[in-house]
Amino acid sequence: MPYVVIALVSREEATRIAAVLVATLASAAAATGVTRHVRRTALAHSATEQAFADTLLAHAARGERARIARELHDVVAHHISMIAVQAEHARLTTAGLPPEGATRFLAIGDTARTALTEMRRLLGVLREDAETGAQRSPQPGLGQLLELLDEAREAAGSRARLIVSGPVAALDPGIEVTAYRIVQEALTNARRHAPGAAVDVELHYGEQELAVRIRDNGPGPPPSGTLGHGLLGMRERATTVGGTLRTGPAPGGGFLIEARLPVRAEAVV
Secondary structure, three states: OHHHHHHOOOHHHHHHHHHHHHHHHHHHHHHHHHHHHHHHHHHHHHHHHHHHHHHHHHHHHHHHHHHHHHHHHHHHHHHHHHHHHHHHHHHHHOOOOOHHHHHHHHHHHHHHHHHHHHHHHHHHOOOOOOOOOOOOOOOOOHHHHHHHHHHHHHHHOOOEEEEEEOOOOOOOHHHHHHHHHHHHHHHHHHHHHOOOOOEEEEEEEOOOEEEEEEEEOOOOOOOOOOOHHHHHHHHHHHHHOOOEEEEEEOOOOOEEEEEEEEOOOOOOO
């Protein structure tokens, strides 16, 4: 049809019409190209956003698995170490299984059952088919430290005392469970590396932070590389809530673990 129109007009007009048609077609082609470019850019941007979201999700999942692994390590290492210490004590002191030996073996069974209960509670968070209303044991806090020290004294047969200073106050639950787990792991390390040593656990409540000090009067820092994941887990726990942890020889001998935790948990990016 355009060819018929061009044939009925003069050469100059035909040239102008052809130029207009070419320009129109070129503009349409350019617009189509721009549209395709915008679509490709939008798709690429959407894919980048999705990849970024997937990466964040993966990091969050890995972080959660790491936290669960620390929980498992702390609980299992603590209770299993108690089982080992109690069994050895019973073997060396209760030949022929007198009443004291029976009591010790009963304590071993109770400790093992406690470990299993803790293990099931922690592993329960990994079950996708867990019931929504399932009851779970509450996380321990500073209110349970005396019980923890009683267990340590019974297991190791050594002195362990709690020293508290400053205005005692309820803290953020995350801070309390962090402090409890640090003390728990420190007691486990003391039994492993300084058996029979006396242990002092000190809590100082300040306006801005809680200071936690665990000191034993044993031979001092264990050989390099023998603390395993315990020390790393304590440091990671402190860092997670915005605190710090340091370890080293205690003044006058022994080993010192000192954590400083904010009174409110801080989000760590």
